[in-house]
Amino acid sequence: MSDNLRAIALEVLVKVEQNQAYSNLQLNQALQKADVNEKDKALLTSIVYGTIQRKNTIDFYLEQLLNKPIKKKDRWVLSLLRLSIFQMLYMDRVPDHAIIHEAVEIAKYKGHQGLAGMVNGILRKLQREGTDAMDEKLGNSAEKEALKYSMPFWLYQRWSSQFGAENAEKMAESNLIPAPVTARINTMLSSRTAVLDELNEEGITAAEGELSSEGIVIKNGYLPNSKAYKEGLVTIQDESSMLVARAVGAKPGEIVLDACAAPGGKSTHLAEMMKGEGRVVSLDLHQHKIELIKKQAERLGLNNIDARTLDARKVKEEFETESFDRVLVDAPCSGFGVIRKKPDLKWAKTEQDVKRLTSIQKDILHSASQMVKPEGILVYSTCTVDKEENAEVSEWFLSEHPEFEWDPHFSEKMPENVKPFIIEERSDLQIMPHYFNSDGFYIAAYRKKSTGGEKHA
Numbered sequence: 001m002s003d004n005l006r007a008i009a010l011e012v013l014v015k016v017e018q019n020q021a022y023s024n025l026q027l028n029q030a031l032q033k034a035d036v037n038e039k040d041k042a043l044l045t046s047i048v049y050g051t052i053q054r055k056n057t058i059d060f061y062l063e064q065l066l067n068k069p070i071k072k073k074d075r076w077v078l079s080l081l082r083l084s085i086f087q088m089l090y091m092d093r094v095p096d097h098a099i100i101h102e103a104v105e106i107a108k109y110k111g112h113q114g115l116a117g118m119v120n121g122i123l124r125k126l127q128r129e130g131t132d133a134m135d136e137k138l139g140n141s142a143e144k145e146a147l148k149y150s151m152p153f154w155l156y157q158r159w160s161s162q163f164g165a166e167n168a169e170k171m172a173e174s175n176l177i178p179a180p181v182t183a184r185i186n187t188m189l190s191s192r193t194a195v196l197d198e199l200n201e202e203g204i205t206a207a208e209g210e211l212s213s214e215g216i217v218i219k220n221g222y223l224p225n226s227k228a229y230k231e232g233l234v235t236i237q238d239e240s241s242m243l244v245a246r247a248v249g250a251k252p253g254e255i256v257l258d259a260c261a262a263p264g265g266k267s268t269h270l271a272e273m274m275k276g277e278g279r280v281v282s283l284d285l286h287q288h289k290i291e292l293i294k295k296q297a298e299r300l301g302l303n304n305i306d307a308r309t310l311d312a313r314k315v316k317e318e319f320e321t322e323s324f325d326r327v328l329v330d331a332p333c334s335g336f337g338v339i340r341k342k343p344d345l346k347w348a349k350t351e352q353d354v355k356r357l358t359s360i361q362k363d364i365l366h367s368a369s370q371m372v373k374p375e376g377i378l379v380y381s382t383c384t385v386d387k388e389e390n391a392e393v394s395e396w397f398l399s400e401h402p403e404f405e406w407d408p409h410f411s412e413k414m415p416e417n418v419k420p421f422i423i424e425e426r427s428d429l430q431i432m433p434h435y436f437n438s439d440g441f442y443i444a445a446y447r448k449k450s451t452g453g454e455k456h457a
Contacts, residue, residue, distance in 0.1 A: 013079040052343040174434035179340040181218040211239040240441035245269035252277035254325040259312035262289030264296040333382035337440025390442035407445035
């Protein structure tokens with residue numbers, strides 16, 4: 001039973017549900033332990049992420065299918081029912097009778113005959129009656145629209161309010177589509193053409209990316225197992241995220257601060273852009289995350305990264321004011337731009353979390369801004385789409401820090417296809433997941449004035 005894909009998926013889902021474990025970390029651990037081929041790994045990933053993505057829609061159906069609540073000691077059965085219903089409603093690779101049979105066998109193995117009978121009865125009823133009658137109960141309510149795309153009602157309403165109903169719908173729909181695997185070429189060691197050829201020789205199908213001159217999209221194959229990855233020629237990174245280092249615009253010989261650096265994707269990109277010259281100081285609050293940055297730098301052959309454990313809000317205790325040419329604040333955020341990769345985020349976060357995070361973002365941005373030299377560049381970025389965490393933080397920052405202005409060279413650093421999304425007279429950019437099939441990302445760039453403006457202590 002341990003090698004059964006659905007049993008493995010169940011184990012991951014139970015840990016996510018009961019221990020509030022991160023789905024991406026639990027899934028990666030399961031994939032490393034499971035003795036299954038690449039095709040089955042893809043199926044396992046689809047089942048786990050899909051079940052979490054569709055959680056509230058599945059639960060809506062389950063509430064109507066269950067005759068009585070599941071006992072607390074048998075809560076794992078809820079995860080078993082969810083993953084089975086997900087497959088029956090949203091996947092067509094396996095026939096319903098096989099899904100039901102597997103679920104019943106798992107229920108027998110993990111529980112007892114009574115639980116197996118309950119699982120069989122619920123799934124047989126769904127197979128027999130479908131969902132039409134249950135869907136009719138919602139009518140044309142706003143809640144129905146949120147359930148259609150398996151979104152928390154409050155978050156769907158928030159997106160509708162901030163971006164309009166059409167954008168909210170497109171964004172919610174795109175979050176149900178599996179994210180592509182993208183990677184960045186280490187230009188210090190190779191070129192995009194050469195790496196694509198090498199990957200092709202290894203049996204990995206890849207193509208040029210759409211947003212970054214160093215970006216590639218993996219069409220088929222497992223990149224971390226490739227020789228190119230092990231030799232440091234590529235780093236797995238979303239293409240939207242690759243634009244952040246471009247906005248910073250670090251040059252060889254400069255001193256750059258990455259204030260919230262783990263796991264190191266943007267720090268290593270900056271170091272590569274600097275051709276190994278100068279220094280990137282990479283900070284994170286946790287030592288184990290600093291070790292991740294160091295391992296990344298070592299794999300990529302980068303010697304100009306100085307990774308340190310430090311709260312970015314306390315940079316003045318460690319560094320002199322105005323001692324960096326460029327500063328990046330890739331701030332902690334709600335993560336609503338990466339729901340495709342971390343679907344449990346949308347169920348874990350609340351509106352109160354957004355407000356709490358906004359306060360932290362402002363504190364870090366204020367502290368880090370004091371490290372920027374006159375005429376230096378400060379970049380603020382997040383992997384969310386929320387206006388309160390993004391555009392509103394930028395507007396607050398510029399109003400509170402008159403010694404900064406929008407970076408006048410921001411637009412010329414960006415690729416042509418994103419320029420239409422840059423608002424005139426500003427130097428910020430909001431990428432939605434449905435624009436380029438990439439992560440939702442916000443990037444804002446400010447320049448410190450050489451003179452004028454009252455500086456904050």
